[in-house]
Amino acid sequence: MREQRFNIAIIGSGAGGGAVAKELAPLVSQGVSIAVLEWGPKLREEEFTGNELEMAQKLYFDSGGFLTKDRTMTLAFARAYGGSTVVYTGTSLTILPQTVERWNIPGLTWQDLRRRSEKYKEENNVHLLEDDLINDNNRLFHEGCKKLNYHVEQFPLNIKGCQGSGMCNMGCPNAAKQGTHRVQLPAAEKQGVQVVTRCQVRRIDLSNRSLEAIVYPDDGIGHPSCWEPGNYRIAADIVVVAAGAVNSPALLLRSGLGERLPALGRYFTCHPALILVGEHARAITNYYGHPKSYFCDQFMESHRFLLETCMYFPFTTAKNLAGFGREHGALMSDMRRLQMILSLALDSAQPHNRVTIDKEGHPVVDYTIGGEVAQSLLQSMREAARIMFAAGAVRVHAPASGKFFIEAGEGGRVDDLISQKYFKPGRLSIAAGHLMGGCRMGAGDNSSVTDVNGQVYGLPWLFVADASLFPMCAEINPYLTIMALADRVAEAVAKRYGAVAAHA
Amino acid sequence: MNTFPGALRPLFHALCLCVLAGSPGFTEQEFESMCLIIEDAMAARPACVKRRIKLFLNIINWTSFLRWGKGFVDLDPQHQAGHLCWFENNSLVLLRQGLWGLKTFIYMGYYGRKEAHSLIHYAPLKKGNEVLLG
Numbered sequence A: 001m002r003e004q005r006f007n008i009a010i011i012g013s014g015a016g017g018g019a020v021a022k023e024l025a026p027l028v029s030q031g032v033s034i035a036v037l038e039w040g041p042k043l044r045e046e047e048f049t050g051n052e053l054e055m056a057q058k059l060y061f062d063s064g065g066f067l068t069k070d071r072t073m074t075l076a077f078a079r080a081y082g083g084s085t086v087v088y089t090g091t092s093l094t095i096l097p098q099t100v101e102r103w104n105i106p107g108l109t110w111q112d113l114r115r116r117s118e119k120y121k122e123e124n125n126v127h128l129l130e131d132d133l134i135n136d137n138n139r140l141f142h143e144g145c146k147k148l149n150y151h152v153e154q155f156p157l158n159i160k161g162c163q164g165s166g167m168c169n170m171g172c173p174n175a176a177k178q179g180t181h182r183v184q185l186p187a188a189e190k191q192g193v194q195v196v197t198r199c200q201v202r203r204i205d206l207s208n209r210s211l212e213a214i215v216y217p218d219d220g221i222g223h224p225s226c227w228e229p230g231n232y233r234i235a236a237d238i239v240v241v242a243a244g245a246v247n248s249p250a251l252l253l254r255s256g257l258g259e260r261l262p263a264l265g266r267y268f269t270c271h272p273a274l275i276l277v278g279e280h281a282r283a284i285t286n287y288y289g290h291p292k293s294y295f296c297d298q299f300m301e302s303h304r305f306l307l308e309t310c311m312y313f314p315f316t317t318a319k320n321l322a323g324f325g326r327e328h329g330a331l332m333s334d335m336r337r338l339q340m341i342l343s344l345a346l347d348s349a350q351p352h353n354r355v356t357i358d359k360e361g362h363p364v365v366d367y368t369i370g371g372e373v374a375q376s377l378l379q380s381m382r383e384a385a386r387i388m389f390a391a392g393a394v395r396v397h398a399p400a401s402g403k404f405f406i407e408a409g410e411g412g413r414v415d416d417l418i419s420q421k422y423f424k425p426g427r428l429s430i431a432a433g434h435l436m437g438g439c440r441m442g443a444g445d446n447s448s449v450t451d452v453n454g455q456v457y458g459l460p461w462l463f464v465a466d467a468s469l470f471p472m473c474a475e476i477n478p479y480l481t482i483m484a485l486a487d488r489v490a491e492a493v494a495k496r497y498g499a500v501a502a503h504a
Numbered sequence B: 001m002n003t004f005p006g007a008l009r010p011l012f013h014a015l016c017l018c019v020l021a022g023s024p025g026f027t028e029q030e031f032e033s034m035c036l037i038i039e040d041a042m043a044a045r046p047a048c049v050k051r052r053i054k055l056f057l058n059i060i061n062w063t064s065f066l067r068w069g070k071g072f073v074d075l076d077p078q079h080q081a082g083h084l085c086w087f088e089n090n091s092l093v094l095l096r097q098g099l100w101g102l103k104t105f106i107y108m109g110y111y112g113r114k115e116a117h118s119l120i121h122y123a124p125l126k127k128g129n130e131v132l133l134g
Helices: A015-030 A052-059 A097-103 A110-123 A136-147 A184-190 A244-254 A314-319 A326-332 A371-390 A408-417 A479-503 B008-019 B028-043 B047-068 B077-088 B093-111 B114-119
Strands: A002-011 A034-037 A073-075 A126-128 A152-154 A156-158 A194-196 A199-205 A210-215 A230-241 A273-279 A294-296 A305-309 A338-345 A354-357 A363-366 A395-397 A430-432 A462-464
Touching (some): A002 A015, A015 A034, A034 A184, A052 A314, A097 A110, A136 A371, A199 A230, A230 A244, A305 A371, A371 A408, B008 B047, B028 B047
Parallel strands (some): A002 A034, A230 A462
Antiparallel strands (some): A152 A294, A199 A210, A210 A230, A273 A430
């Protein structure tokens, strides 16, 4: 067992861990030692090939196929230097005031989160894509929404030098996406923060504030770790857990905190999503250019869903279609003619939707797709189909329809054709990439794990700084909000560290 | 292919033919290269996943006997498709999931090959904006 010691240990290098690392980095010049312990590898530039299967295996947990306990939903989250910021599409939205009001966390204001979000928007070069770089797939969504008088907005994106590969979800091959692997982590390392890759923290020893970790040997993917492979005990004055909404609660559960924190793992939310695919009579530009320019929030309050443009790769597209055989082959025969819309349900935080661990300590996500989510997704499919027909699609595949194709002439009947009786979990391909909750912040009763600054109740040296802090779903892409909350946590850690150092 | 040894292999082949009916260019050679991709993916999964897939293939076959008096391989294409539809729309979520899982592996093997990409007119470029800007 090798020993290491740091003043501050940050577990995870995604939106939360990366932000905390950069914010605390100035302390290094004051003699504070800081390490980021990241389970995944740091990929070499040439390893971002854009190949769907290859990159899924390199970057995602379970190659992007992590299933919930009942196997009705797939969760997509990454394991890499930069975490899931390496693989998401870069949409950067500030949380809405009404969401913060719904969260209802004393001491957490929208004004504060907005201020912090603006900081990261500037840091990450967030801006609107130029008009001439918006492809047909996105334009058609915009046109369709406008024809139906649905409110549609452009997504601000964290990109610099985007070349329109469309491969965002497989890691940008042009180094354009400004995730923590491009911005916060390099800035932190420059100031002396040590980032250790291939390092999985298995358990936190609460009795002596040390981490039991393993560094994995080089497997040919990415750079080798800066530490020798083997088992480690890492002592730290302060620990910040930022391993994501699946692995952060799992780590704390493995560390024995389940009994003292009844809410640990609970209130997991994820914006369950599915894809509609429409076909146009002619080829359109869809996989060229940035895939995600617009979203429609027309139904956010009324039916609790959002619609976004999206464009997926062949295998991902295929597995999201219900049915099989000739009709599947017909739809997939020409990817150039496809328009895609992603619908996301804004799920409520329920205590029974939770992260637990199995007997080996691996995370298990127990999530039930309830009636409200089903209704949201059903209605979202109907509206997405209407948008596609308004944009000129000749036929649409909706996974909860009684027939594989709904033809344009049947567009007036989508409410009947897309129906509850075909909404069958296990038949539909439901996936989620916005994983939230599990270590929710709150007032300190049995329904929360941390305070408003991410400190775990009862353990003043232990913090959480990722999406697992969310008390409810973000109702937008959570990326910027994770960073804004992590910024708050970093401030609290710096204050706490000052207190620890003073008592040393 | 170790994942589908013996009698499971022709069964899996028949399933691929059924699921991919209408998909261009599905030949014997492509079946072999599909199997290599699936084998790789299976190797990265826990052993229980492989057992589950094998069990499901057997369930497809047994239920085919129960429903039609013949194994899946011996059904005509229409009955094969009907039988898989019966799984996909079944009231038992486990059977629906099983078919989704099987389809996922088949599509992984088929669409995971570069050869399939040209057949479906999928030709991404690192500098896709050059196409947009003409």
